[in-house]
Amino acid sequence: MKFTKMHGAGNDYVYINCFEEKVDDPVILSQRVSNRNFGIGSDGLILIMPSDKADVRMRMFNPDGSEGEMCGNGIRCVAKYVYDHGLVKKLNIDVETGNGVLALDLFTGGSGLVERVSVNMGPPKLMRSELPMTGPANEQAIAVTLPLAQGEVEATCLSMGNPHCVVFVDDVENCALETIGPLLENHEYFPNRINVEFVQVVNRTEVIQRTWERGAGETLACGTGASAVTVAGVLTGRTERKIINHLRGGDLQMEWLEEGPVMMTGPAVEVFSGDFNPR
Numbered sequence: 001m002k003f004t005k006m007h008g009a010g011n012d013y014v015y016i017n018c019f020e021e022k023v024d025d026p027v028i029l030s031q032r033v034s035n036r037n038f039g040i041g042s043d044g045l046i047l048i049m050p051s052d053k054a055d056v057r058m059r060m061f062n063p064d065g066s067e068g069e070m071c072g073n074g075i076r077c078v079a080k081y082v083y084d085h086g087l088v089k090k091l092n093i094d095v096e097t098g099n100g101v102l103a104l105d106l107f108t109g110g111s112g113l114v115e116r117v118s119v120n121m122g123p124p125k126l127m128r129s130e131l132p133m134t135g136p137a138n139e140q141a142i143a144v145t146l147p148l149a150q151g152e153v154e155a156t157c158l159s160m161g162n163p164h165c166v167v168f169v170d171d172v173e174n175c176a177l178e179t180i181g182p183l184l185e186n187h188e189y190f191p192n193r194i195n196v197e198f199v200q201v202v203n204r205t206e207v208i209q210r211t212w213e214r215g216a217g218e219t220l221a222c223g224t225g226a227s228a229v230t231v232a233g234v235l236t237g238r239t240e241r242k243i244i245n246h247l248r249g250g251d252l253q254m255e256w257l258e259e260g261p262v263m264m265t266g267p268a269v270e271v272f273s274g275d276f277n278p279r
């Protein structure tokens, strides 16, 4: 099976071109290719597929085999792949995701290949039922207190198609990501589990984010997470609508438009291609 390894701000996935390859069991395949010792090594698997609703469709799977509804860093790489490999011949494209059809603008560099991509990530979903999160279905979870064995954590929870729990901290480098991350990911409040972002506010237009991803553990970046952080920063009065988010693997430019959607702009990089034995 042919594959291409790509990353967006260090959030790396194995991409399969399903216009040419047939994937029978993406759950098992994701577990195998993602393994950093016995596989190719990645934060998961992304399938690039034909769509009857958009220019192309993507599906993403975490290293534990679970499927994520959306992947912000992944969708930029999907856009780069389909343009650079000639599957789509225009610089404004639509991609079908588990969060509906999203619109993207592609920006090429001197080589003619795509280097940066801007994505309309859609509006955040703020009601608990939309995450899902336990509690009153039509209430938002902004700066709510979540009880943990270790004590209480204040968090803002919302969906960008996939569920996120944003925790603001004073010192993100030394926060308890590895203990609190998995506890929140698997907290009984979140029946479908959750992605967790730990965020230090630098100033009103700059934040530093670390991410504990559902089904993956710590990753170097998360685009849907950066979108959730942008919304949570505004809703809790910490940041402006337009910010730079510094993630471990690079920066993302973020803006929550007054009209509703979150815009994300960032890099997309192809690393290498190869052949993998799927059995």
Ligand SMILES: N[C@@H](CCC[C@H](N)C(=O)O)C(=O)O
Pocket (backbone or CB within 6 Å): 011, 060, 062, 067, 068, 069, 070, 071, 072, 073, 074, 162, 163, 195, 213, 214, 215, 216, 219, 221, 222, 223, 224, 225
């Ligand atoms: N890294 C991604 C999000 C991937 C999916 C996530 N782990 C989930 O299960 O929802 C991004 O860049 O958005």
